[in-house]
Amino acid sequence: MSFSIWRATVASLALAGLLNGEAAFAATQCTSSPAHEAFDVQGLKSELMVTALSCNMQDKYNAFVGKFRTKLMDEEGALNAYFRTTYGRSAQREHDDYITQLANVQSERGLKSGTAFCDQRVAMFDEVAALETSSDLSSYAQAKDIIQPASYETCAAPERVLRAEVRTRYRRPRAATRS
Numbered sequence: 656m657s658f659s660i661w662r663a664t665v666a667s668l669a670l671a672g673l674l675n676g677e678a679a680f681a682a683t684q685c686t687s688s689p690a691h692e693a694f695d696v697q698g699l700k701s702e703l704m705v706t707a708l709s710c711n712m713q714d715k716y717n718a719f720v721g722k723f724r725t726k727l728m729d730e731e732g733a734l735n736a737y738f739r740t741t742y743g744r745s746a747q748r749e750h751d752d753y754i755t756q757l758a759n760v761q762s763e764r765g766l767k768s769g770t771a772f773c774d775q776r777v778a779m780f781d782e783v784a785a786l787e788t789s790s791d792l793s794s795y796a797q798a799k800d801i802i803q804p805a806s807y808e809t810c811a812a813p814e815r816v817l818r819a820e821v822r823t824r825y826r827r828p829r830a831a832t833r834s
Contacts, residue, residue: 692793693733698757698801699792700727703779705761710773715780726789756804764802 700720707716720727738746738753765772779799786792 689733690737692797693730693737694803695796695801696727696730696793697734697754698803699783699796699799701754701757702761702776702799702801703783705758705765706773706776706779709762709765710777712777712780715784719780719783722784723786723789723792726792729789753804760802760804 703716703719707713734750735746738750742749765776768775783792783795786795
């Protein structure tokens with residue numbers, strides 16, 4: 656292998672590593688965004704609500720809500736902010752649609768599972784009861800395979816880099832045309 660081919664190979668591998676590193680960094684930023692966390696927690700809350708209603712576990716659901724009331728309200732605020740920023744005037748309608756679709760898709764999964772649904776899901780109440788902090792709840796919600804009705808973009812777009820200098824065009828004055 657000639658020296659120039661070797662240098663090109665090393666440079667391309669280094670560039671590929673750099674690009675993959677940037678993608679991983681971007682993905683990490685995305686998964687830790689406030690909106691992403693809010694969707695995870697809302698999905699978990701809805702899953703527990705559907706489980707409580709389907710499996711007659713309302714007391715355990717109420718205990719969950721009581722224990723994490725502050726965190727749940729904070730995440731609801733983050734969701735409201737996401738929908739306001741993303742949808743503007745139609746934010747409330749879009750948010751309501753999301754909550755409805757979330758409950759529907761989770762209920763449908765429960766209906767498809769039949770009697771196994773409660774056997775599979777009731778243990779989640781014991782798991783969340785063992786959580787100690789709101790941070791634990793966020794981590795748990797992110798780690799669970801909670802079904803969502805749609806994919807929402809929860810990462811901020813990269814900020815545009817503005818050029819340091821502004822170029823201006825100068826027009827030459829037009830020569831007066833004589834008629």
